Amino acid sequence: MLPGVPAQADPLRLLAFGDSLTAGYNLPQDAAFPVQLEAALRDRGHDVTVLNAGVSGDTTAGGRSRLDWVLAETPDAVIVALGANDGLRGLDLAQTRENLTAIVRRFKSQEVQVLVAGMLAPPNLGREYGEAFNAVFPEVAERTGVLFYPFFLEGVAADPALNQADGMHPTAEGVAVMVENILPSVEELLRKADPCGCSSD
Template sequence: MTSLIRKLAPYAGAVLLLQGLSACSGENDAANQSLATPSTPSAVASAGAEKADRRLVVAFGDSLYAGYGVLPQESFPAQLEKALAARGIAASVRNAGVSGDTSSAGLRRLAFTLDGLDRKPDLVMVNLGGNDMLRGIDPAETRANLTTICEELKKRGIPIMLTGMIAAPNMGRDYADAFNAIYADLAKRYDAVLYPFFLDQVVTDPTLMLPDRIHPNPQGLEKIVGRVTPLVADALKRDDAN
């Protein structure tokens, strides 16, 4: 973990810039800057009923799931659905990402998103906390919100996968220690599948990132999908076994 954090200097610079932008914006203003139309709970709810033999995966998160700066078909959920199909797994991956969402904003829309689905998901992937870190929100608040999200999913009997984030180096050691531990702790507590850092091996490569140095470009998302897909496939198989 320490060696990975040392490699995040470009990430730190972008965080400093975005913290300044976040300070003058509302919680969801980032959604208005997206070049792709972000999914909303109503968009997720309006999708047609799934075929009985298709798995339902919900990608519930922020701009990293929503598809900031890329075409809808290049977004993480769209590429993940194709990657699962290539493995012979018929699945619909619903894009429930909203650009700009903090963990508190995600928590507020979670029940509405789930209630709007035509059936219970086979897996909910959660990627929230990055915007909390950009805004310098107390990690204790982020942990509390993500814990409540996991509690709600557990109560509904929905398997969980967490794709985590790592605090940028400029946030300081104390902040990073508190923030970085959240995802592994919750994965253990709720028996969730964990991909520790969504941007691993991507954020440090400028050729895989958009000019803002925070969001992956289509090639970066393709690399992330290649690393995440086996975990999603295993999670779906684990659900079959239960």
């Protein structure tokens, strides 16, 4: 390297840690949420690599069990988007809360900045379970002191034009809406991970 030329900072490493909604279920690889999010962030001047750590069918317990593997990717920041499958299966919400709390605290212990992406319960689970489920995500974010985005599928859920035939998984166009809506929260996350702004143009 030439004397006097500053070293180029490495791109920030942002982990998208979730289930099929993150993995890009039934979509072309370039249409998955992490790929579309990285493109949108780069368009806005952020030098960032978004890593796809989505596993279709994963629950909060499954995510918790693979923390060592995802931390080996040495992320600077993470979007935790787990819990939808806990709700679909009607799992014990005390366990969901415990798992999410443990996941967030583990990332924080490694100095990884965290954004919790909330989910809302489908209406067929009943009002009581639904209200309890919906409360888990803001509670975990508040208790652990991390950023919170209320609903990962904001603007997409229940819109047939933006979902695949199963009514649960977004189309490529649906993912684009998800990315557009979550972008301000992700930019706030990146500012916390990179307070000097070294990764922005």
